[in-house]
Amino acid sequence: MAETSDPSLAKPRGARLRFFVPILAGANLRERLIACLGALIGVGLTGLVCGLTLGDDPHLPFLVAPIGASAVLLFAVPSSPLAQPWSIIGGNTLSAFAGFFVGQIIHEPMIAAGAGVAIAIAVMSLTRCLHPPGGAAALTAVLGGPAVAKWGVFFPLVPVALNSCILVALGILFHRLSRRNYPHVPAAAPVNVHGTADPPPSARVGFRKEDIDAALAKLGEVFDIDRRDIERLLQEVELQAIIRAHGNLSCADIMSRDVVAIRPYALREQAMSLLLQHNIRVLPVTDDGGRLLGAVGLRELARVDARIPDALYKPATASPSAPALSLLPLLVDGRAHAVLITDAGNRLLGLVSQNDLMSAMGRLLLRSAQSENG
Structure with missing residues (x-):
């Protein structure tokens, strides 16, 4: 049989060499x-x-x-x-x-x-x-x-x-x-930090554990990966797909810039007053140069009868250029109520609260619905 001259029928080079390509995901x-x-x-x-x-x-x-x-x-x-x-x-x-x-x-x-x-x-x-x-x-x-x-x-x-x-x-x-995770510990399943019988917010939508079990049973194959790692991987895939679709929205676009903060040498009573007066749950603590030292909340201050530095905890942070939707896992885990936005020098620039992110997502959904309806 004569060889075809139609280049569209020829196998691409990548297909011919597929047996020499590493099959391990993440290998580099x-x-x-x-x-x-x-x-x-x-x-x-x-x-x-x-x-x-x-x-x-x-x-x-x-x-x-x-x-x-x-x-x-x-x-x-x-x-x-x-x-x-x-x-x-x-x-x-x-x-x-x-x-x-x-x-x-x-x-x-x-x-x-x-x-x-x-x-x-x-x-x-x-x-x-x-x-x-x-x-x-x-x-x-x-x-x-x-x-x-x-x-x-x-x-x-x-x-x-x-x-x-x-x-x-x-x-x-x-x-x-070499700062690698070994022995490997699979990601812990999300829990409801409020002590109620409801599943955590991240487990109420999307796929569930039984969906993973059903998929594994359907495929009928054994994979060299922990089941909890599969769940973590799929959750990250979902998040990356959302970010890809709406990645043009950055933290700088939606963050609050007039952030209520306090110095570490302030009185505990002053910190509690600011939290109640402004109806906020996270109070950043900065030095005189505006660099973030940590944060406090009413819960931390209620446990401590001393100075503010004794009540500090490490808050969730992000850069202003980070995709806003990448904050979603942080703000739905039941622990963080806001993400603090800092620059490369750790100076406090702004804050993205749960309300800020929900409002932005609502606008994105409305815009998508309007586009689909023509």
């Missing part, structure tokens, strides 16, 4: 370079520490192969449920135990290898420490070698568990120094 060059550095340090130091701890034993490797795969997860995808401390330590260690005992019972290598990995998956699933390199740890223990033969039932502890514990400890330190 910086993240990959950090992962490479972490693996270099983590695996190298793990081998060094094990060597110094165990001494010169020719029958005991300082490192087992699954640690390399564990390092990929630990440093490249630290938010994965498969890369958390218990997954690494428990997954490798319990799988090695499973493989060792299977190897003692089943003497046909191929059957023992399959059974060892299968049982390792079952054990990891039951103990909530599923970790892909655990399959390699089980396989290593099944097939044996000088180290397994010499150490026997202790092989899963030395070097497998020892390697895993050292790697995790180094991983925690590395991620702490």
Whole structure:
């Protein structure tokens, strides 16, 4: 068949190279370079520490192969449920135990290898420490070698568990120094801070937890992401879509500029009087140069019988150029009643209250309705 000369029928270059494109969401060059550095340090130091701890034993490797795969997860995808401390330590260690005992019972290598990995998956699933390199740890223990033969039932502890514990400890330190979140803690579900039975405001509209469960059941696939992270991601997608549609409205457009504020050396009674007189819930506290130090409210002042600095809390802040609708999550969480607008020097410029944002959103909705009706 002759080749077509119609360029519209040719596959785009991106489609031809799609198999070489990383599929990890959020992955970029910086993240990959950090992962490479972490693996270099983590695996190298793990081998060094094990060597110094165990001494010169020719029958005991300082490192087992699954640690390399564990390092990929630990440093490249630290938010994965498969890369958390218990997954690494428990997954490798319990799988090695499973493989060792299977190897003692089943003497046909191929059957023992399959059974060892299968049982390792079952054990990891039951103990909530599923970790892909655990399959390699089980396989290593099944097939044996000088180290397994010499150490026997202790092989899963030395070097497998020892390697895993050292790697995790180094991983925690590395991620702490690089200011990354590890161990990964999924976002907490929103709660009603008023102590009533109603769901929090952010949970009364949009999708719900049962919608996520229904979608996962419908797709019939297992995803390497915590369910609470899925919920957080979808909420952020909703917010970004709203900002994209109305991103031309900035905080500077809707903020109140004549902000009632107080100095830190003022009396507590003066602060309470200002809050009541102006019917406000947030009273910014600034220094003599107008730089924001914090804020107080009636609740904070009611708990303290001393100076204003003792009642300060850190308020929500934003820049004047930030999209106004990006404040939506802050102002509907039941905690913040206003967002303080500051410049690059932390000087107080204005304030966006819940009423300011609601009024702006109302105008946007009205404008959209009028446009749709022609």
